[in-house]
Amino acid sequence: MxxxxxxxxxxxxxxxxxxxxxxxxxxxxxxxxxxxxxxxxxxxxxLNYGQVSALAVDPIEKKPLHFWRPESQILSVGSYGCNMSCQFCQNFSISQYKPTLSEMTPKDIVQKAKELSLEAIAYTYNEPTVFYEMVLETAMLAKQDGIANVLVTNGFINPEPLAQLMPYIDAANVDVKTYDHLLYGSVCEGNLDAVLSTIQQLVVHNIHVEVTCLLVPGLFEDLGRIEIFFKDLRQLAGDVPLHLSRYYPRYLYKAPATDLAKMREIQYVAQKFFSYAQLGNVY
Incomplete structure (x- = not known):
């Protein structure tokens, strides 16, 4: 604490x-x-300072980041808690509940990366914004030792905390839940404008950004509105790599997994605006 x-x-x-x-x-x-x-x-x-729910070595592509240090390995660390309440949360066991935890200091995490000869740490699994103090201190220590830092985030953070954190961040994957402002509030209890602002600020500060859209049935449906959203995102953030990820029933959301034909339709729309629009979570 x-x-x-x-x-x-x-x-x-x-x-x-x-x-x-x-x-x-x-x-x-x-x-x-x-x-x-x-x-x-x-x-x-x-409350979650120094509390670690998961620590693992992952391929960077799992974050997903495909154009930042490809084929490298990264130390992934997460705590618990989230500032959104997505009904389809894929990691609800640590975002909405308190799991079994281990105690680690920022120094411990950086030391673990060094012991494993890893050159980057990802703050992931749950939302980094809500273990902000832990992320900031770890990222500062990592930077001193030449270790890069990656955020895997919902982007729902205020400008001032983001500004203090950005000097230590090298790359980020931001998860955009839907193009619909009302659904962002009712299904996720978040705000699309705030998330887009975060993406824009990361790009402006020359942080490598890739964007994930989880294609949840009912949230990513209308191809016309999706096209408008992708056009706006391109104008806001430039030609960022885009990951179109398949949803599976999880937590409170019981709709069937995203139809693959629908995913390909959305991918076709995305490719009008982005050089890289890859389907993900498809086996």
């Missing part, structure tokens, strides 16, 4: 968390929407 960054006291019993666009107002002894930032005695604490 560690005092959180980016919050303000509203009165003796309430604080406002400023790390993401929810701007949660948190009474004493309560947590914000992410379940991992808690008001204790008028101080906001990160």
């Amino acid at each position: 560690k005092e959180a960054l980016f919050y303000k006291k509203l009165d003796p019993n309430r604080v406002s968390c400023l790390v993401c666009p929810h701007l949660c107002i948190i009474p004493e002894n309560e947590t914000g929407k992410c379940q991992v930032r808690k008001n204790i005695g008028g101080i906001l604490y990160s």
Whole structure:
């Protein structure tokens, strides 16, 4: 547990968390929407600081990043909690619940990467924004040792925390859930404009960005609106690599897996705007 960054006291019993666009107002002894930032005695604490749910060596293509250090290996680390509540969450056991955890400091994580002769660390599995303090400290230490840092993120973060983190980030994969503003709120409890702003800021700061769209039935359906979205994304972010990933029934969302013919139709639309639009999670 560690005092959180980016919050303000509203009165003796309430604080406002400023790390993401929810701007949660948190009474004493309560947590914000992410379940991992808690008001204790008028101080906001990160409950998941130093708490690791998963640590693994992955191929970089699994993030997915296909145009940043291809065919390399990366140390992947995750904690628990999320600032969105996607009904189709693919990692709900750590995003929506508290799993079995191991204790590791930022120094421990960087040391593990060095022991394994790995040149990059990915903050992944759950949402890095909600273990922000852990990510920032680890990334700073890694950078000092010449180790690169990668975010695998939903992009739902406020501009100020993002700005403080970006100098230490080398690459990112941002997961865009849907092109529909209303569905982003009702199905994911997020905000599309905030996510697109994050993508734009990462690109502006010369961070390598690839974008994943999980093609969830009911969220990626209308080819006309999809074409408008891809056109807007191209104007906003440039010719970023695009990963069109197949959804499978998970968590609260029980629709059948994405139809492969539909995925190919969406891929065809995407290829009008992006040089690389690859189908993913298809075996």
